[in-house]
Amino acid sequence: xxxxxxxxxxxxxxxxxxxxxxxxxxxxxxxxxxxxxxxxxxxxxxxxxxxxxxxxxxxxxxxxxxxxxxxxxxxxxxxxxxxxxxxxxxxxxxxxxxxxxxxxxxxxxxxxxxxxx
Amino acid sequence: xxxxxxxxxxxxxxxxxxxxxxxxxxxxxxxxxxxxxxxxxxxxxxxxxxxxxxxxxxxxxxxxxxxxxxxxxxxxxxxxxxxxxxxxxxxxxxxxxxxxxxxxxxxxxxxxx
Numbered sequence: 596x597x598x599x600x601x602x603x604x605x606x607x608x609x610x611x612x613x614x615x616x617x618x619x620x621x622x623x624x625x626x627x628x629x630x631x632x633x634x635x636x637x638x639x640x641x642x643x644x645x646x647x648x649x650x651x652x653x654x655x656x657x658x659x660x661x662x663x664x665x666x667x668x669x670x671x672x673x674x675x676x677x678x679x680x681x682x683x684x685x686x687x688x689x690x691x692x693x694x695x696x697x698x699x700x701x702x703x704x705x706x707x708x709x710x711x712x
Numbered sequence: 713x714x715x716x717x718x719x720x721x722x723x724x725x726x727x728x729x730x731x732x733x734x735x736x737x738x739x740x741x742x743x744x745x746x747x748x749x750x751x752x753x754x755x756x757x758x759x760x761x762x763x764x765x766x767x768x769x770x771x772x773x774x775x776x777x778x779x780x781x782x783x784x785x786x787x788x789x790x791x792x793x794x795x796x797x798x799x800x801x802x803x804x805x806x807x808x809x810x811x812x813x814x815x816x817x818x819x820x821x822x823x824x825x
Contacts (some may be wrong), residue, residue, distance in 0.1 A: 635817065637801050640813070643811065
C-alpha cells in the first residue's frame, strides 16, 4: 500500500483556465475527503465521499468547483475559470470505516499545490 | 467562526526540553481530538488522538491532555528533538452526523540546538 497519492503535485495556471486534480486513496478506504490549505491556515474542509456518493459540500466550494468519485475509488477535483484566490494546497485524505475513532484517522496525501497567475 | 483555535503561531524550544502546544475549542459537541504534524511540501501526518471520555493519552514522547470543562487540550513533547520541528495542527470531530474533522490554524514548532 503506497498511501494516498495526489497528482499533479504542483500546477501553475493562468487565471480563467480550468484545472483538475486527481486523488488515489488507500485501497478499500470507504471515505475520501478534500481539504484546502492556504498560507497561515489549517486545512479547511471542502467535500467528502462515502464510496461514490458525495455526502457533504462546504460553502467554500463555489459553483466553479466540482468533485467526483465515479467508481468509489479515485476522485477528481476540478476548478473551472480559476481565480487568483484559488491558489492553495489541495489536500486529499481517506479513512477506512465511517467514524473517527481509535485507529480510524484521516490519512493525507502530499497535496496538489495550485498557483493561479 | 473558528471552532478550533491555536493562538500561538510559533513556538521555539531548546532541544531536550519540553514542548507544550495548546489548543482551545468552542464546540462542546466535539468528542474526538487529534494532533497532526506537517513538514513542508508534505501532507499532514497523524500524531496522536484522544477521546472526550479520557483526560490523557500517551504515546512515547507525546502526551495529549484534555480539559473538557475548559475546552482546552495540549500536546506535550518530551524530550524535544530536532526532527520535531514542524507545524502542528490541532483537530476535532463531532459525533456521527457531522462527519468531518475541523482543524486549527497550526503552531510552528522550532527546536533549537
